[in-house]
Amino acid sequence: MAAALQVLPCLLRAPSRPFLWGPPVARMTSGMALPEQARQLFESAVGAVQPGPMLQRALSLDPSGRQLKVRDRSFQLRENLYLVGFGKAVLGMAAAAEELLGQHLVQGVISVPKGIRAAMELAGKREMLLKPHSHIQVFEGAEDNLPDRDALRAALAIQQLAEGLTADDLLLVLISGGGSALLPAPIPPVTLEEKQMLTKLLAARGATIQELNTIRKALSQLKGGGLAQAAYPAQVVSLILSDVIGDPLEVIASGPTVASTHSVQDCLHILNHYGLRAALPRSVKTVLSRADSDPHGPHTCGHVLNVIIGSNSLALAEAQRQAEILGYHAMVLSTAMQGNVKSVAQFYGLLARVAAARLTSSTAGHSLEEEAKLHELAAELQLPDLQLDEALETVAKAKGPVCLLAGGEPTVQLQGSGKGGRNQELALLVGTELGRQPLGPIDVLFLSGGTDGQDGPTKVAGAWVMSDLVSQASAEGLDIATFLSQNDSYTFFCRLQGGSHLLHTGLTGTNVMDVHLLIFRPQ
């Protein structure tokens, strides 16, 4: 990915004025432009959650080569090991598993995003590719993260493999985010198209991933414990790379090896809330009306070991470490950023104003009311692990460059028919907030990027902005409000300064939600 993350020469700025700074600045990479550093930090976050190393930490063979060790559990190997997988990070996970398991692996099937093998080859990431005569069959599908015919074929092959297993067999299940779209197996009479449409409508109306996956589970043969049930009586070990806040097993990729605890009432409540109940296809109503009498009940998952092997916090920890090496006072604000992008952007905008004032020890552009409003907004967003007071304290004490990091997945309520993603829309909204009032003698940058490298149905991971965004846009005749009203953030950033604010990573082969960086560097 390093090669793909380029910095355009036009972005290079004059080095920051050293006399304002204490010791950390002496360590700062001299002359490195702020956007370049931000990209580097994003790249380090993504680099820390590459699937291979995470899988290798969770899985090993004992010295005799006869036992598979998963954390503190052991499983007998005797030509009985099978593998299935689905998700954006699963190709690399499968490659690492194949390397480790060698001839023990009898057969495997994985469902991975369209184009992922070509992207990995292009990026020279050979460690993410399977061997030439692999026992693992690969299906590529779910372009733009929507379930399609190719993903359906993959799901059927996975189901077939699982259903053919016996009590002597061991099934290794590799799961990562994006797994829901890559494992569609609608319960008849629901069709793939109906499921696709419902998922799209829910997402467009701002449904959370918990809500979305509650519905997906109710309509799927393999989600919500269905895959575990299909594999029974084989033993099942699931290795899961989390892309959901709090790492809830039943939500990640819609919990195919976790018993579903949701009832049909939960589904109806969600469908009501988003105004979709009245227009439900007859097939969906039929399946929902049967749902409670046929749950993939808790008793069906006793043969399963579910293990989380990595998450967003690993990515943030590495970016924090790198920021410190670059000379920043760095801290993780939250690993659970969620809520509507508009509120999240308002939060970051206010935080930037309050922090900038504390950093420059000025009161310009910042009032006690703003600080109170910031706390109010934080409370409204209900971020369980938010370190707001600690962050403000860090900023007040820093007297130098500060990098605040966060992870999570805000939601967008689509109104227009433009092209964009939640990261680009968030960056655009934060850029607007940063332009509301002068922030004093300080450079402020906000970056938002999806660690999978694909923000919504676009080919970029996200975007970065600074406090001069609004003036830059108007100098180029771009009306931000118009782009926002159309959810057209991608088009906006393509046009702004020749697209130089976009994060081009290509598919990264991993997926642990989004990374946000809010960076302050006094001039």
Ligand SMILES: Nc1ncnc2c1ncn2[C@@H]1O[C@H](COP(=O)(O)OP(=O)(O)OP(=O)(O)O)[C@@H](O)[C@H]1O
């Ligand atoms: N034009 C747009 N502007 C802003 N956001 C959009 C736009 N089009 C789609 N989105 C948002 O993109 C989201 C889907 O993004 P993406 O495909 O990156 O999914 P994801 O959540 O990262 O996937 P997964 O979690 O399954 O890996 C949806 O929630 C949708 O609201």
Ligand SMILES: O=C(O)[C@H](O)CO
């Ligand atoms: O696939 C999914 O359901 C989402 O990425 C959450 O894991």
